[in-house]
Amino acid sequence: MSRSADIIVALDVTSIADVKRLVEELGDSVNTYKVGMELFYSAGPEAVHMVRSAGKNVFLDLKLHDIPNTVAQGAKALTSLGADFISIHATGGSNMMRETARIVGTAAASQGLTRPKLLAITVLTSIGQTEWQELRFPGDIGDQVVHLAKLAQQAGIDGVVASPQEAGNIRRACGDNFLIVTPGVRPAGSAINDQSRIATPSGAVKAGANYLVIGRPITASANPRAATEAIRQEMEACS
Numbered sequence: 001m002s003r004s005a006d007i008i009v010a011l012d013v014t015s016i017a018d019v020k021r022l023v024e025e026l027g028d029s030v031n032t033y034k035v036g037m038e039l040f041y042s043a044g045p046e047a048v049h050m051v052r053s054a055g056k057n058v059f060l061d062l063k064l065h066d067i068p069n070t071v072a073q074g075a076k077a078l079t080s081l082g083a084d085f086i087s088i089h090a091t092g093g094s095n096m097m098r099e100t101a102r103i104v105g106t107a108a109a110s111q112g113l114t115r116p117k118l119l120a121i122t123v124l125t126s127i128g129q130t131e132w133q134e135l136r137f138p139g140d141i142g143d144q145v146v147h148l149a150k151l152a153q154q155a156g157i158d159g160v161v162a163s164p165q166e167a168g169n170i171r172r173a174c175g176d177n178f179l180i181v182t183p184g185v186r187p188a189g190s191a192i193n194d195q196s197r198i199a200t201p202s203g204a205v206k207a208g209a210n211y212l213v214i215g216r217p218i219t220a221s222a223n224p225r226a227a228t229e230a231i232r233q234e235m236e237a238c239s
């Protein structure tokens with residue numbers, strides 16, 4: 001089923017100046033930005049403050065992966081920064097996901113903040129079947145992604161990060177209220193880069209994604225605003 005979906009632009013840059021330039025240039029064509037490892041490790045919390053001060057939502061994609069107490073306390077600290085979405089790895093296990101959901105809920109309530117949505121990373125979209133087998137993981141990637149999505153949902157996590165190729169099966173398994181966030185989106189004819197399990201923007205929307213994370217097809221484009229608007233048109237045409 002097609003639904004209205006939104007774009008999250010991945011700010012994979014290293015400086016606040018680059019963030020400012022992109023956010024200004026993209027203006028009202030983008031509501032939500034993703035701050036990942038590259039930007040957060042380079043520029044720190046100021047990157048989050050910068051995006052929020054522009055009136056935009058922030059997906060803090062630091063992909064926390066550690067024992068339950070460490071991830072829960074890390075996510076609590078990110079909650080205080082004012083993130084709207086926070087990612088943790090589903091393969092940290094059910095106890096880790098459940099404890100993080102509990103601590104983040106308590107932390108947000110005690111600070112009068114809206115509880116950030118927690119997103120579980122399933123299998124990175126750069127991993128294809130060959131690399132999957134090299135890692136000696138058995139079975140099919142798609143089956144594993146759906147399994148991890150169900151575990152995340154049972155642990156009280158709000159949604160998953162997965163490839164658009166798996167979005168349809170996740171939607172069927174986890175229902176309409178579960179968030180599906182898909183990187184690995186490539187408009188027809190654009191460079192695939194290091195991604196593996198990809199689909200077009202319209203493919204991701206038709207499969208049931210709520211948010212499409214898009215970095216280089218926008219940020220490396222000669223005209224990021226025009227690239228965003230073209231992607232939006234493609235998404236709207238099929239929703």
Ligand SMILES: O=c1ccn([C@@H]2O[C@H](COP(=O)(O)O)[C@@H](O)[C@H]2O)c(=O)[nH]1
Binds near residue numbers: 010036123183215
């Ligand atoms: O499985 C995953 C999880 C996160 N990502 C992140 O999304 C963007 C994608 O950027 P592109 O330039 O559009 O490839 C990037 O920040 C990744 O860290 C992902 O690609 N796959």
